[in-house]
Amino acid sequence: MGKQPPLKHAVIPAAGLGTRFLPATKAIPKEMLPLVDKPAIQYVVEEAYSAGFTDLLLITGHNKGALIDHFLQSPELEQTLHARGDQERLGSLQKLNMLPSLHTVRQESARGLGDAVLTAAEHVGDSPFAVLLGDDLIEPSDLLWKKMVQVYEEFGGCVLALMEVPDSEVSKYGIAKVTYESEMRVHDLVEKPTKADAPSNLAIIGRYILSPEIFSILRHTSTGKGGEVQLTDAIATLARDERIAGPVHAVTAEVRRFDTGDRLSYLKTVVEFATRREDLGPEFTTWLKGYIRGLND
Ligand code: UTP
Numbered sequence: 001m002g003k004q005p006p007l008k009h010a011v012i013p014a015a016g017l018g019t020r021f022l023p024a025t026k027a028i029p030k031e032m033l034p035l036v037d038k039p040a041i042q043y044v045v046e047e048a049y050s051a052g053f054t055d056l057l058l059i060t061g062h063n064k065g066a067l068i069d070h071f072l073q074s075p076e077l078e079q080t081l082h083a084r085g086d087q088e089r090l091g092s093l094q095k096l097n098m099l100p101s102l103h104t105v106r107q108e109s110a111r112g113l114g115d116a117v118l119t120a121a122e123h124v125g126d127s128p129f130a131v132l133l134g135d136d137l138i139e140p141s142d143l144l145w146k147k148m149v150q151v152y153e154e155f156g157g158c159v160l161a162l163m164e165v166p167d168s169e170v171s172k173y174g175i176a177k178v179t180y181e182s183e184m185r186v187h188d189l190v191e192k193p194t195k196a197d198a199p200s201n202l203a204i205i206g207r208y209i210l211s212p213e214i215f216s217i218l219r220h221t222s223t224g225k226g227g228e229v230q231l232t233d234a235i236a237t238l239a240r241d242e243r244i245a246g247p248v249h250a251v252t253a254e255v256r257r258f259d260t261g262d263r264l265s266y267l268k269t270v271v272e273f274a275t276r277r278e279d280l281g282p283e284f285t286t287w288l289k290g291y292i293r294g295l296n297d
Contacts, residue, residue, distance in 0.1 A: 004156045007149065007209065009124045010053035012044055013116040014134030015061030015107040020262060028066050030261050031134040035273045036280065040260040041067060041134050045102065048132055051145035057123050058104045058134075059116045068104055073097045112228025114218050121215040128152070131231075133206030135261035137269070144207060147251040151183050152209045157246030158238060159209040160186060162202040163257060167195050173203030174232035176250060186248040189236040191225045202250070204232065205257050213245035214238065 018030035025033075031041040041058075048056050060067050074093060081090040105123060107116045117131060138144055138161075148159045162176055162184070170193055177188040177199035190199060208231075217234040224230040239248040258269040275285045 004153055005128055007128055007130060007152065008053060009055045009057065009120075009127055009129035010048040010051070011057045011059065011117060011120040011124065011129055011131050012041070012048065012134050013059040013107075013113060013131065014041055014067055015059045015064065015110055015116050015119075016113075016135070016261070017061075017110045018135075018261060021266075025063075027063055029061070029064050032066050032070065033260060033266065035137075035260065035270055036277065039070065040137060041070065042096070043137050044132050044134050045071070047138070047141045048130070050142065051130070052149075053130055054101070056102045057120050058102060059107050059119055060104050061107050061110055064106070071096055071102050110228075112223070112226070112230055114221055114229035114231040114234050117210075117231055118215060118218040118229070121218075124212065124215075126212050128156075128209060128211050131206075131208040131210060135259065136206030137258040137260060138205065138207060139256050139258070141207075141255065144251070144253045144255050147253050148207065148209055151249045151251055155183070155247055155249055156211070157242065158211055158214070158235060158248045160235070160248065160250040161205045161207040161255075162250045162252050163205050163255075164201050164252070165203045167198075167201065170195055170198040170201060170203065174230075174235075176200060176202045176204065178202060178250060184250045184252070186235075186239045186250050188239055189232045191230045191232040202252070208235075210235070211238070211245040217244070 014029055014031040018025035021030045021033070032039045045056060058067065078090060078093055081093065103123060105119050107119045144161055148161060151159045160176065165173060172192065174189050174191045175193050175198045176186045178184050178186050188199060190197060214234055217237050218229065221229055221234045224233045235248060238245050259265040260269055275281050275288065
């Protein structure tokens with residue numbers, strides 16, 4: 001893969017408390033909430049594999065048993081489906097027997113995304129790696145990863161994915177201060193700024209390529225916004241001084257992001273994914289149109 005160290009690790013943090021979804025997320029992680037019949041985490045794991053990452057590390061937290069079970073073999077279910085001759089569902093289950101190529105590590109307590117990424121240090125070692133947030137879906141992701149990997153190959157360092165957001169939403173995201181050179185260069189980042197403090201309208205979305213130096217920065221990053229160790233603050237340290245780990249670049253691609261950790265966004269995602277389905281879509285869409293007409297009356 002060119003002059004930079006190869007990218008094979010993908011880290012998928014899924015250890016957050018999911019408080020916005022309580023009580024549903026009391027016993028199960030929000031990453032297990034289904035989009036019709038497939039949990040969000042499965043989309044993200046499939047995305048990481050199809051982007052070419054061969055070593056996946058899932059960061060789990062206090063109630064993450066279901067996350068691990070989801071990717072384990074399930075002999076009883078498989079036998080039942082086999083006995084019923086239900087090859088389609090059997091195939092969909094067998095596809096999920098991804099452990100051991102999917103590794104897991106536990107974040108002791110939900111101290112923030114930065115702390116979650118730090119728990120990957122031992123597994124990832126001295127290699128550059130990708131991060132995909134377990135509750136964020138991106139479509140089409142192949143386009144985004146192609147661009148991110150190209151920029152990484154050319155410049156090394158870190159590569160972020162950015163999306164333009166309206167003024168009213170900058171306080172929900174990490175916001176980047178950028179200049180436009182041959183590629184977009186990031187000079188600083190501010191986590192959840194007020195509109196007045198936001199250096200731009202470019203928000204970080206949940207896909208990153210990071211250099212391993214981020215781990216030593218994270219070890220010395222004190223808690224930031226919300227009393228959590230913020231990944232954004234650690235990347236900002238790298239962005240302000242390229243001598244530490246090379247430059248921080250960013251790409252913006254024509255992709256759509258679905259934040260399944262937010263209730264309203266989750267609902268919209270379920271409806272959109274359902275209407276697109278070949279099996280359920282036509283009937284669901286007919287029902288939905290009728291339902292909406294009923295609301296307007
Ligand atoms: P969020 O900020 O959306 O997750 O983190 P949260 O804290 O669980 O959400 P609320 O606000 O309480 O509802 C983005 C991603 O980072 C992971 C989450 O699981 C999610 O995939 N995360 C966050 C961790 O793995 N550990 C943490 O300590 C915090």
